[in-house]
Amino acid sequence: MMKVLRSQDRGHANHGWLDSYHTFSFADYFDPQRMGFGSLRVINEDRIEGGAGFPLHPHRDMEIVTYMVEGSLAHRDTLGNEEAIGPGELQRMTAGTGIRHSEFNASKTQPAHLLQIWILPEREDLEPGYEQKSFAEALEKSSLVLAASREGRDGSLKIHQDLDLWMSRPKAGERQDFPLRPGRAAWVQVVRGQVKVADQELRAGDALALVGEERLSLSAQENAEMLIFDLSAK
Numbered sequence: 001m002m003k004v005l006r007s008q009d010r011g012h013a014n015h016g017w018l019d020s021y022h023t024f025s026f027a028d029y030f031d032p033q034r035m036g037f038g039s040l041r042v043i044n045e046d047r048i049e050g051g052a053g054f055p056l057h058p059h060r061d062m063e064i065v066t067y068m069v070e071g072s073l074a075h076r077d078t079l080g081n082e083e084a085i086g087p088g089e090l091q092r093m094t095a096g097t098g099i100r101h102s103e104f105n106a107s108k109t110q111p112a113h114l115l116q117i118w119i120l121p122e123r124e125d126l127e128p129g130y131e132q133k134s135f136a137e138a139l140e141k142s143s144l145v146l147a148a149s150r151e152g153r154d155g156s157l158k159i160h161q162d163l164d165l166w167m168s169r170p171k172a173g174e175r176q177d178f179p180l181r182p183g184r185a186a187w188v189q190v191v192r193g194q195v196k197v198a199d200q201e202l203r204a205g206d207a208l209a210l211v212g213e214e215r216l217s218l219s220a221q222e223n224a225e226m227l228i229f230d231l232s233a234k
Contacts, residue, residue: 002213005208011026017052018046018048018049024037026042037209037229038163038231042117044115046112053102057100061095062119063093064092064117065165066093066117069114071105071106071110072084073085073112075091075101077100079128084106088136092158092159094130094160096127096128097125121161123160126160133155138155143169145167150163163232168227169223170224172220173219174219176220186231187208189229190226191226211233
């Protein structure tokens with residue numbers, strides 16, 4: 001099964017300081033047919049105006065991943081972490097038994113563009129935790145890089161769920177072939193550029209779900225940027 005979600009069919013909320021597109025049900029956007037994909041619960045594409053952001057607020061029992069597209073985000077949390085997140089970086093925050101954090105555009109004038117991703121953990125009441133890493137250098141050497149995994153293998157961040165998250169930046173004309181093991185599914189989120197999977201052309205903001213397929217094979221129609229989630233189909 002292969003299903004496309006077009007960018008314009010996502011939920012949308014514009015709060016002035018925050019322009020947000022919701023791949024799955026979130027806040028005031030609710031669609032019972034879009035409650036997530038396996039353990040993948042939220043993908044929000046956010047654009048935050050300069051100096052604006054989210055004040056200190058709580059979370060629990062969720063793996064929260066931030067992927068910066070453009071600009072920089074200033075992070076603070078009750079574990080004592082104070083970091084700036086920039087393009088090519090990935091941040092993982094395990095909310096677990098409870099954590100409070102704030103996220104603000106680090107620039108007073110330039111907008112910040114990011115994806116915020118929520119993943120259901122394999123169990124509740126985990127110890128809260130935090131990791132952040134730049135994959136910019138790795139992406140210069142390879143167009144497909146493992147950024148997060150259950151075991152934190154190959155230098156990736158550790159996600160408390162049976163899920164592999166890949167960063168992909170294929171050049172125009174490049175092909176990528178991604179085998180899928182039995183019982184696995186894939187979610188492809190296009191961030192920039194254009195790619196083709198089978199007879200489907202995908203552009204920025206589009207997504208593709210695959211279930212019961214043996215492989216994901218794509219070709220870049222132009223320079224592109226994507227996140228690819230390899231997760232259990234259950």
